[in-house]
Amino acid sequence: MNIVITGRPGVGKSTVFLRVITHLKERGEVLTGFRTPEVREGGIRVGFKIVDLNTGEEAWLAKRNADSTVRVGSYGVLVSEASELIRKSLETALKTRSIVGIDEIGPMELKIPVFKPLLLRILEKETVKILVVHERLSDKEILSRLENAAWYEITESNRDKAPSTIIEELEKRLRNY
Numbered sequence: 001m002n003i004v005i006t007g008r009p010g011v012g013k014s015t016v017f018l019r020v021i022t023h024l025k026e027r028g029e030v031l032t033g034f035r036t037p038e039v040r041e042g043g044i045r046v047g048f049k050i051v052d053l054n055t056g057e058e059a060w061l062a063k064r065n066a067d068s069t070v071r072v073g074s075y076g077v078l079v080s081e082a083s084e085l086i087r088k089s090l091e092t093a094l095k096t097r098s099i100v101g102i103d104e105i106g107p108m109e110l111k112i113p114v115f116k117p118l119l120l121r122i123l124e125k126e127t128v129k130i131l132v133v134h135e136r137l138s139d140k141e142i143l144s145r146l147e148n149a150a151w152y153e154i155t156e157s158n159r160d161k162a163p164s165t166i167i168e169e170l171e172k173r174l175r176n177y
């Protein structure tokens with residue numbers, strides 16, 4: 001079962017994701033996968049980290065001043081550091097019976113070569129997955145595997161209620177799981 005959270009940049013997708021994930025952890029569920037929170041210094045966004053949802057381990061995904069030839073907007077992607085953590089977290093997701101959370105599937109994450117093949121294998125799994133998808137994601141191999149997912153488009157008017165809507169849907173499914 002796949003739950004997809006999407007919506008325009010900055011609308012509150014990661015906040016919805018985190019509330020759902022936090023609720024599931026409190027409920028005692030095993031979570032694998034990762035999130036990619038922004039890092040701010042003095043109020044200014046300087047980059048993004050990857051945080052493993054299972055272990056809490058962190059690595060840099062991209063930094064504004066990184067000396068990297070792989071770039072997304074004004075950020076340099078730290079491919080080898082990010083690959084290591086993405087590979088570890090998604091291999092654990094593949095091996096265990098857990099709920100998989102990924103925030104997000106977007107251009108920056110897709111610059112990490114290990115990400116897409118592992119993601120495609122995870123999308124074939126019969127487990128519960130909660131995925132934040134960039135609204136302009138155009139990768140057909142990924143999108144075709146999400147055709148039967150429950151899609152939630154986050155807007156300013158539904159973002160406060162969205163976590164409980166998604167949690168209710170999940171609780172229903174998990175009871176029959």
Ligand SMILES: Nc1ncnc2c1ncn2[C@@H]1O[C@H](COP(=O)(O)OP(=O)(O)OP(=O)(O)O)[C@@H](O)[C@H]1O
Nearest residue numbers: 007008009010011012013014015016104154159160
């Ligand atoms: N329900 C809400 N009410 C008020 N502010 C919110 C709410 N949800 C998110 N925000 C604020 O909006 C900003 C963007 O939130 P968030 O990072 O969750 O969005 P996003 O859609 O994941 O962004 P991005 O596209 O950059 O990944 C944050 O500053 C957050 O505090």
